[in-house]
Each structure stands twice: as C-alpha cells, then as structure tokens.
Amino acid sequence: MSSVSPIQIPSRLPLLLTHEGVLLPGSTMRTSVDSARNLQLVRSRLLKGTSLQSTILGVIPNTPDPASDAQDLPPLHRIGTAALAVQVVGSNWPKPHYTLLITGVCRFQIVQVLKEKPYPIAEVEQLDRLEEFPNTCKMREELGELSEQFYKYAVQLVEMLDMSVPAVAKLRRLLDSLPREALPDILTSIIRTSNKEKLQITLIDSISINFRCCELEERFKMTIPLLVRQIEGLKLLQKTRKPKQDDDKRVNIYFNPFQV
Template identity: 95%
Template structure:
C-alpha cells in the first residue's frame, strides 16, 4: 500500500467536553451539545468560519461540561481525540442545542489548560500519527505477530457474513487495504463494546497495548455472532447481518478514503450517515423513522 502523509494537528486545541460516548481515531460519532462552554465553542469556532474543516477540535471523553460557565471546569480526562466536525445541526426546542457529527483523526494528551472561558483551550501533544510500524527489529516482530493475529480475527468476523453479498466481498477486500496499525481503533468502534472499553482503548497509547487489549474484544464479538447464528430465526439473522454490515463497511470505507485523500471528508461522512439511515429505515428501526440528515 502506498504511504500516506501523517496527520499533523495544531499545538493548541479548543476542547469539546463529552461524557456520553468515546470517539476513537478513524471513527465517526454523533454528540449533543447543550452546555454553556460547549455551546460557546460551537458558535465561536464552528459556525463563524466558512468551512467546518478549518477547525480541529479536541474531544475530551468521560468529562461532563458544567451547565453554567460560572462553574469551574471538572478534572479533564488526560487523553483525547483530535476531530473534525463534518456536520452541525441546531435546534431551539426544548432548549438551545446542537448535534455534531464528528470524525476522529488521532490521539493527543493535554499538556496544560491555557484558558477555561468562554470555552476551554489547551496546549496538547500529539500521540499517534497513523504512521507505519517502528523500525526496530524486535518491536516490528512483536507488532507484526499481534497485527497478524488481529487481522485473522477480523477476517474471520467478516467471513461469518454471507460472502455471496457483493458488499460483504468488498468489505473482505477492504480489510487488506487498511493499514494494520489502524485496525484496533476501527474495529473497536464498530463492534459491540462498552464506553468503558472504548475509553481503555483510547488510553492505550502504545500500539502493542492496543492490539493486546482489542483482540479479546474481537474474539468475544465472534463468539457472540456464532451464538446468534445458532439461536436466532432466519429473518432476524438476516436483519442483523445487514445492519452490522452497513455500519462496518461504511465506517471502514470512510476511514480508508479519508486516509487516501480521495474524497472530501465532510461529503463522505454525510453520505455515510444518509446511507446508514436509509438502511435502518428499511429494516424498520423505530429510532430512525423520525431522523433526517441535512448537509
């Protein structure tokens, strides 16, 4: 695979404080913004410019933003994810709030908070740059073994789906195109994992540690799918397969094309959101019936 220029983030980032989800590099997440500092951040940095892509945010997980900016900031989670906001949707009912569609770029750690109002800004240090494996022979060998093991489980998971479906076959080929070092974050974001587990993966700065932590999660997902295939009725199993495939395939496609620089990231993520919503509606998902993706 051809080399890709590493992502370089600014040394200072405005911080978006979240507590409902964990954004991993290479994944996409919706988050609601209704607290004082977060609202100021959206209005000042995302809605004033001509392009959403002009602002990289520092998304801090496991950290609720106080309802009032008169309150002090809570202790901030040390590790965050640099992200782009690819969509902003606002509403005044039942109270002013925004819904953001954000996509993760890379990890960072907070060096120091430079200011707290009207929204927090911090000096940060970039922790991973989505580069190739290290050059030392021992490290390369250890990581190579772990990445190969993880890759085999990822392939096993995909091949448990119906390989006669064209999209499944494309997904299988896509796994061969993705950089191995990106697989732990990508797969963790799309298989069934808790926020606590995602937070542990985010905090795993070492690539070796991430592989070791995510392999059991992948194995657990495989075993769960095996059990589902044995116990669920045929139609239910087909619905589950289509739903899981839509999220896995489109998430990986978004990340790969973004890495290759072939598609505008905002347009691609909006496309991903629309297709995903269409699939969920086709499956009769009640939560998707009233949703709408605008951009």
C-alpha cells in the same frame, strides 16, 4: 498495504467535553451539545470558522461540561481524540442545542490548559503518528504476531457479516488497505463494546515515541479478546436463528470519510 499520509493537527485545540460515548480515531459519532462552554465552542469555531482547521476539535471523553460557565472545569482526561466536525445541526426546542457529527482523526495528550472561557483551549501533543511506526518500532516480532492475529480475527468477523451490505464490503476492503496499526480503533468502534472498554483503549498512550511500539502491543492485546467475544456471539446467534433470518449479519458501521 497502502501507506497513511502524515496527519498533523494544530498544537492548540479547543476542547469539546463529552460525557456520553467515546470517540476513537477513524470512527464517527453523533454528540449533543447543550452546555455553556460547548455551545460557545460550536458558535465561535464551527459556525463562524472559514477554514478546515477551524473544524478540528479536541474531544475529551467521559467529562461532563458544567451547566454554567461560572462553574469551574472538572478534572480533564489527559488523553483525547482530535476530531473533524463533519456536520452541525441546530435547534431551539426544547432549549438551544446542537447535534454534531464528528470523525476521529488521532489521539492527543493535553500539555496544559491555556484558557477555560468562553470555552477551554489547550496546548496539545499529537500521539498517533501512524507514518512513523514502521521506522520507529521496526515492528518487533511480538508486535508482528499480534498484528497478524488481530487481522485474521478481523477478517473472520467481517466475513460472518452480510457482504451484500455496501458498508460491510467496504470494511472488508479497508482491512487490506489500511495499515494494521489503524485496525484496533476501527474495529473497536463498530463492534459491540462498552464505553468503559472504549475509554480504556482511548487512554492507552505513550509519553515519548520510544514507547509507541509497546503502546500498540497493548492496544492489540486489549482488542483481540473483544473481537473474539463478538465472533463467538455471532456464532451463537447463528445457531439459535433460522437460516432465512440474517439480521445477525447486519451491523451499524460508520466510516471516516476522510480516511479513504
């Protein structure tokens, strides 16, 4: 298994408030931007920024941005996902809006909101530091067993898909090249899961690095049943369809282009 290069996000992040979809580290998502603060964020940071750092946003899930910047911010989720803005597409019809293609990098915790206008900026603490897991947690026995169990289910699921599809073949290779700690987020982002389930996985967090092993155990425990459910669903689908039909093997998969 190859090691992951250390990821370091800025200590201050502009916050993009999203009410549809949940972005997980390693996954890619399209989101629409048409509210006051989110529009200001895109115009000020993404369209005028000239550095890679200017494309890093803090994505706060399940939190609608007020329609007007005169309104107060709603209560913010404490845990969000830092993301790279990969693409920005704008349109003026039927009203000014942008569509962002964003890729999750890692989780963060809001320490404090520094300002709310023209768009929110927060001081944040990075939570996911994958390179620290082996040295910090020592991969306790239970965690090692959960990791291996998850990996076996992940391989079983991927091998039920159409391996002739390049994205599926790439995912199979990633299972062996990525650290096991990254797999729950990657697999959860591509299998059939509800926003509520993704949100629960996103909000698993720890206050200090001493608890990260427990955090990872919980993430494995929550995502293994999701994998099993998807596997059983595919098995049932295969039984009810004719052999020549292989739609059950096809799945929409989005990869983090910065991860490989």
